[in-house]
Amino acid sequence: MSAVSVERLTVDEARARRLEIIAIVGEEDALRRRAAQYLLDAGEQALFDELEDLDYLLSV
Amino acid sequence: MAFAESITDTVRAIAPACAPFRSRAISKDDGHEGFTVRQHPSEGIPLTVAGQPLLRLAVSYKCTTDGPGHYLAVEESAIKVVADGQSNEPLFRYEYDRNAVDDMPAAHFQVHAHRDAFFHVMSRTGEATRRGKRRARSDTMARLDDLHFPVGGHRFRPCLEDVLEMLVTEFGIDSTPQDRQRLRQGREEWRRKQARAVIRDAPEEAVAILRSLGYSVDLPEGTPQPESNARRLRDF
Numbered sequence: 001m002s003a004v005s006v007e008r009l010t011v012d013e014a015r016a017r018r019l020e021i022i023a024i025v026g027e028e029d030a031l032r033r034r035a036a037q038y039l040l041d042a043g044e045q046a047l048f049d050e051l052e053d054l055d056y057l058l059s060v
Numbered sequence: 061m062a063f064a065e066s067i068t069d070t071v072r073a074i075a076p077a078c079a080p081f082r083s084r085a086i087s088k089d090d091g092h093e094g095f096t097v098r099q100h101p102s103e104g105i106p107l108t109v110a111g112q113p114l115l116r117l118a119v120s121y122k123c124t125t126d127g128p129g130h131y132l133a134v135e136e137s138a139i140k141v142v143a144d145g146q147s148n149e150p151l152f153r154y155e156y157d158r159n160a161v162d163d164m165p166a167a168h169f170q171v172h173a174h175r176d177a178f179f180h181v182m183s184r185t186g187e188a189t190r191r192g193k194r195r196a197r198s199d200t201m202a203r204l205d206d207l208h209f210p211v212g213g214h215r216f217r218p219c220l221e222d223v224l225e226m227l228v229t230e231f232g233i234d235s236t237p238q239d240r241q242r243l244r245q246g247r248e249e250w251r252r253k254q255a256r257a258v259i260r261d262a263p264e265e266a267v268a269i270l271r272s273l274g275y276s277v278d279l280p281e282g283t284p285q286p287e288s289n290a291r292r293l294r295d296f
Binding site: 003004005006007008009010011014037038039040042045046049050052053054056057058059060 | 061064065068080081082083084085086087088089092093094095096098101102103120122124135136147148149150
C-alpha cells in the first residue's frame, strides 16, 4: 500500500495556493455557506478542505 | 509523517483498504511549525457491513508543537460519520478544539437529527445563557446539532480508537477480534500519552500519588516548584 504523503509549503506557496482555490470556487463566502449546509460535491469538498488547511497553516 | 501514518494504521483496523492519510505542513521563519492530516478521498472513507458500504468516515487533525516546544499538540480534530449514499450531512461528529471558547466543551460530539422531543426542549431554554439567547432570537428552527455534549475536555477526550470501536459495536462494521485488539492497544497508548500530559498539568498530584505508592519523589534543591496548569484542568 502507498505511503502517507506530506505536502510541505512555504508561507508564500500557501498564500498563492489559497488564491488559486478562491479563483476556482469564485465567492468564498458562498462556498463556506454551502459547506456549512453540507451541500458541496466531492470536488468542492476537496477544495474546501484544502482551504481550511491552508487557513490554519497560515495562522500558526 | 509519523502521526499521519499512525492515524492511517488505526483506521485500517476497520477499513483495511483505506488510502493513506494526507498531510500538509508549513514551517515559518520564527520556527513555529504546523501541519494538518486528512483522510483521502475528501468524501470520506467507506465503512462496510458484510462487505457492503454503510457509512463513510472523515477524519481531520490540525497540529502544532505545544507550549514547551517539545511535544506535538492537536489544535483541532474532527471525526465525522456520514451515511453512505445519503446526504453529506454527518450522522454525528466528534470534535476537539484546543482554543474553544469558555462555554464550549473543548472535546464534544454532536448528533445530527431532528427529533421532536429535542425541539420541544430546545425551544424552551430561555435567555439566561448566551446559547439560549441565540436560540431564542434565531429565525431558524432549533437543531439537535446545536447541542455540544462534553466528553472529557482537553486531556480526557475520546480517541479515534474509541469512535472506531463504537462503529463496530453499534453498527456492525466489519472487523476481526485481532482488529479489535489493535484498537484497544492503540487506545492504551493514547491514554498513556494523555496521562503524561495530565501529569504536566498537575505535577503535585503525580507527586502525591507516587509517594503514596512508595516512591521517593523530591525536587533537587534550588529547583523551582513546577506550577499546575489550572486553566487546562478547569476548562470545559
